Amino acid sequence: MIDFLGNEKALWLLWALPAVLVPAYIWCFWKKSQALKNFAGTDMLKKINITVSLKKQVLKAVLLLCAFVIIIVALTEPRWNPKPQKIKRKGRDICILLDTSRSMLAEDINPSRLERSKIAISDLLETLGGDRIALMTFAGNSVVKCPLTQDYAFVRMALANITA
Incomplete structure (x- = not known):
């Protein structure tokens, strides 16, 4: 795996990112629902039928996490053949x-x-x-x-x- 990665130090982000982002995202979701309840109240929310879709929020969180994982993998600079090759070029x-x-x-x-x-x-x-x-x-x-x-x-x- 060391030959495959150009910057293996970026891999620690794969562990740190979920530990920070998941609680932060849950807290933001909770704050959003609390603000909505404080703004309109539970009875009013039932009347106007504003609901915070848990499925959409989970999908949004999963897609966001996947995007961050892809960014972290890109930061590791993966490469197929890290060994330099000498290429003979003809010409002047x-x-x-x-x-x-x-x-x-x-x-x-x-x-x-x-x-x-x-x-x-x-x-x-x-x-x-x-x-x-x-x-x-x-x-x-x-x-x-x-x-x-x-x-x-x-x-x-x-x-x-x-x-x-």
Whole structure:
């Protein structure tokens, strides 16, 4: 069981919770019925037929207790296979650095140098498969626009948002 649970210290709540919640819920039920009797009186309650359904209250208490038990089980961090496994990943990690200084806006080639670079990066993305790619820009200071990822759609979106 120790291998199954990530946080077995939370299990003490399974014992403490019913010991606190059940008496508290019974006390609240009793206070509610007392307040109703004090408000209208026993004779008046019989005339207007207001009854506190014991079945509904018990069902409510059981469902509430089940919800707390599920929360406590979640707090124990159950896991199926706690032993770490090494997974071999094929592919390269590629980091593309893109200059976004004003010199990239020069139109000595059509379109501008920046747009031409973005087109070249998009073409590169078409040829990649299984590689992780990162995108950084620099113009004095470097900025990570996209961390290493295999989500090429996100890289394309980050690339489209780059301006000088």
